[in-house]
Amino acid sequence: MPINPSSAFAAVVFSAVFVCGTALALPQNDDNKISNHPSDLKAALKAAGMTSTTSDLPSAMANTKIAALDTTELKADAVQPTLAGDMAQGGLVIGQTRPGSIVKLDDIRVDVDDEGRFIFGFGRDHPDTAVLNITYGDGTILPPKVLKIASREFKEQRIDNLPSNKVDEFTPEELKKITEGTAKKNAARANMQQKADWVSGFDWPVTGTITGLFGSRRILNGVPRRPHSGVDVGAVEGTDVRAPADGVITLADPDMYFEGGLVFIDHGQGLESALMHMSRLDVVAGQRVTRGDIIGAVGATGRATGPHMHWSLKWKSRLLDAQLVAPEMPET
Numbered sequence: 001m002p003i004n005p006s007s008a009f010a011a012v013v014f015s016a017v018f019v020c021g022t023a024l025a026l027p028q029n030d031d032n033k034i035s036n037h038p039s040d041l042k043a044a045l046k047a048a049g050m051t052s053t054t055s056d057l058p059s060a061m062a063n064t065k066i067a068a069l070d071t072t073e074l075k076a077d078a079v080q081p082t083l084a085g086d087m088a089q090g091g092l093v094i095g096q097t098r099p100g101s102i103v104k105l106d107d108i109r110v111d112v113d114d115e116g117r118f119i120f121g122f123g124r125d126h127p128d129t130a131v132l133n134i135t136y137g138d139g140t141i142l143p144p145k146v147l148k149i150a151s152r153e154f155k156e157q158r159i160d161n162l163p164s165n166k167v168d169e170f171t172p173e174e175l176k177k178i179t180e181g182t183a184k185k186n187a188a189r190a191n192m193q194q195k196a197d198w199v200s201g202f203d204w205p206v207t208g209t210i211t212g213l214f215g216s217r218r219i220l221n222g223v224p225r226r227p228h229s230g231v232d233v234g235a236v237e238g239t240d241v242r243a244p245a246d247g248v249i250t251l252a253d254p255d256m257y258f259e260g261g262l263v264f265i266d267h268g269q270g271l272e273s274a275l276m277h278m279s280r281l282d283v284v285a286g287q288r289v290t291r292g293d294i295i296g297a298v299g300a301t302g303r304a305t306g307p308h309m310h311w312s313l314k315w316k317s318r319l320l321d322a323q324l325v326a327p328e329m330p331e332t
């Protein structure tokens, strides 16, 4: 039997990776894997003059990860709030001010807990500044703090030959299911909790090869679509999926049209994880979970053609880069 030279070449140079949408063949090089890796961000933050904001932070936060967060070291009596995290597009920032303060980020009211802890984030296309306003409980108004937001480069990802009914041509039944899914998601987000469960810190829900990056521009069957909303981790079907941080399950649906087996975890103060494409769900809405608890298993349900875990992180209406809050991915 003749060997097809192009596929033989592909077997050597390319490896199939599974992401939301389809199995992709991507060149095997570092540039395509993690071009917007956090280590690149550190340089960007430095260039953006962020050293003064982070200089007095506890060492546990110095790596800009929330994974090893020790909030007892945050300074509740600081004249300015203590801030930590990634002051960058897609970044999550944690902070502390005096309890009872009113905190606003531009026009957004930021939730503050009884210990003065708060959280906020920046979307993929956030402009290069934001203004943080804090008023103490006694009426003292702090000077507005201008935050510099580092901009990032996002990759383009082309996915061709997708079944058209997973992109833009839907039957009435499929449209009905999509509409019902949107309603379920909206209902799940209607009563999010104020408890700062995110202080547990974050772990990867699944470890493996990162096959899809947050924010990559997606061109599906030649048509530009919304950027990728999360990070994809390739893993064997049936691998345990764990809660990345403490929280409350607000949605556990095994059969969403795009997301497949979908779980929402409310980490408090407007921060939510969405874990997608699962083959099995072990939790129900209303259940409280602790970081590391098994919540289901990796699958390829919904708009996915191979088993992987998609993890999105959202603060209020802003999609954030979950990769920035998780530890370095362990070698596999």
Ligand SMILES: [Zn+2]
Residues within 6 Å of the ligand: 019, 020, 212, 228, 229, 230, 231, 232, 310, 311
């Ligand atoms: Zn994905």
